[in-house]
Amino acid sequence: MKKEILVILILAGLGLFTPAMADDGYRLWLKYDQITDIAYLKECNKILSGVMITGDSPVISAAHDELIAGLAGMTGSQVTEVSSLKSSGTLVAGTFRSSPVVASLLPDVEPGTIGEEGYIIRSVTMGGKKITVIASEGDRGVLYGVFHLLRLVSMQSPLEDLSITEKPATVLRLLNHWDNLDRSVERGYAGESVWNWHLLPGYISPRYRDYARANASIGINGTVITNVNANALVLTPQYLVKVAALADVMRPYGIKVYLTARFSAPAETGGLATSDPLDPAVARWWKEKASEIYALIPDFGGFLVKANSEGQPGPQNYGRSHADGANMLADAVAPYGGVGMWRAFVYDNNIPVDRAKQAYNEFVPLDGSFRSNVLVQVKNGAVDFQPREPFHPLFGAMPSTPLMMEFQITQEYLGCSTHLVFLAPLFEECLTSDTHAAGPGSDVAKVIDGTLHGHSLTGMAGVANIGSERNWTGHLFGQANWYAFGRLAWQPSLSSATIASEWIRMTLTHDPEIADGISTMMLSSREAAVNYMTPLGLHHIMAEGHHWGPGPWVNRGRPDWTSVYYHRADTIGIGFNRTREGSDAVSQYFPPLNDIFNDPAECPENMLLWFHHVPWDHTMKSGRILWDEMCIRYQEGVNAAEVYGAYWETLNGRIDNAQYEHVRQLLKIQAREARWWKDACLLYFQTFSRRPFPAGVDKPENDLAYYRGLRFYYVPGI
Ligand code: GCV
8 A cells, every 4th residue: 555545544544634623714725734635645745755945045944944834734744855856756946046956947947037026837857857846036936936836736736747937917015904003903804903012022923924924825025014094103213123023024925014104203203393295304304214214124115105185194284295295205215225105095175076086186187296116006996995986097097107006805895804705806807997098908907017008116005804813804705805915916817716716725625516616606795795785886875984884874974975975866866977967077087988987878887876877767778777776786685695695504514614604604694784785775765766676675674764773883993
């Protein structure tokens, strides 16, 4: 009997071979559980029987340790490390520079083609020996290549004839943490902040390293560790040593640390009379601050700024422009190679015309006036991370400025971390939208990766959904959204289906039938949420403040924070008129989109009420009138959420028990909340439409007064 089969039988006899049946989610997609498919295990042992990884930098050490731990876990046996290519089945990893062996195995690769972060994984034969090589021009590329190989093994993908070349499409692939120094997390639903500021720098939680590993495994290379609603304290010496301690943990995983800069810091903590960006003393203060930071953190990434938005201070407080502010900060970090990321999430502090138009109005005139190390960071849509928004009209409209994508991974408007909503389809929808900025084929992804307008500084940011909860993200499927963001930041052309399949196989199961079922659920889940929350282009109709649950009746406070401002329901119809006769937001899009969005007959129905105020009896493509269509969509959302719960119950005993039970309970809550959304919204909108619910739509469980009267306290995330 072959040795590996014997080992498996012994392990099985000891009860060690069955998958762990109480997975608490901590290991994320990097589980490295032992391979249960005997044929695959054999293939693995044959192809990866010895490992030779060269180089001695901290990054290479991290790659080495990950490779050894990963392979040992998955093969169930110790990994043999070799120092020469004596036999077949060796895995060689290193840079062309540090490893003559690597260079000799890939003589066809031109220097400078792969880059510091890119890598090649190839099966080669040399002197009759079969070798697998992972090669890069930089240590980080080797690390990413190692993670790729481990992903292949985790997914039980063939290892025989590998020929993989990967290069990231964007330069900056960052998480944005909206984490406060008191450990609360704005729009965070997974416990406290992962950063334990109180214990830093003395105590380095093992979580920090695992956080870095997880991010590196999906190509994330930077983290903005503080909230954009910034606290100037983080720039004081007392906190900077804590930041430096975190940067030390991240560095071996190729991750740079960035901070949010509170624009008023010079006056608030620096003792200056002003924070005017054109005041030489202010510029000097930031330069000195940058020098202090770089002395502690030589690879500090730079600053992210939210200015003159939602009460945050900014250059406009001093009559200066966003460019004045951004350039002053960019100049401070430029000598060290740092960047300034300036958010375009701004809207008038006073009386808005149409909030969706304001970022464009403010930023387009500034195109061309930013320093070369500034990126303008733009949310995917013009309002605010809604379940569905058309892509932000700024994409394509600032050809002389690198625009960085900002997606929200945390589910502020998508059921917090209670709902299973796989966000890759939302990200993909935005990235594949054609802006037409330079004619057809000018996809948002091409703006982001710099190819449309020839920018080399590029980036994508995701607002993190990570917290202190044992499983990091609250909902197990929240991990898939973190995973999806990283994969798409690396390669925006990846499909949601590919990403889902990778994540499922690494996290949940290798059973193809179950994997298919879970994938179907994931891939349809975003549309289901759109249907039970905001179908047909409705948006921003959630409850006030905490944004959890429905609140289409919200009408207090500043108009553009209310629901009635956005849905504009009346007895005639519903929707925001953004046509040329309305707010004219359609004109911020390039032709032919401006005409398409302007015309109710051509406007995609899933965005109809975003752009149009539509009569209740308008005939939709289905032949139904708008009111009936809206009711049916809400019902379809509820039905889908219920089907997810029923499907999940069929997995009892077929996947890990703890994962099963955790998701089962959350899906029940989701189905209940989907119904709550439907009932509350339809009852409320019915007061305007004055029409009955069509056949097939369930009778609401309560009356409107009940839903309007609901009060919630201490909803997380504020
Ligand atoms: C960090 C929305 C959220 C805020 C968030 C803001 C932003 O308004 O509700 O919590 O603030 O977006 O992106 O700056």
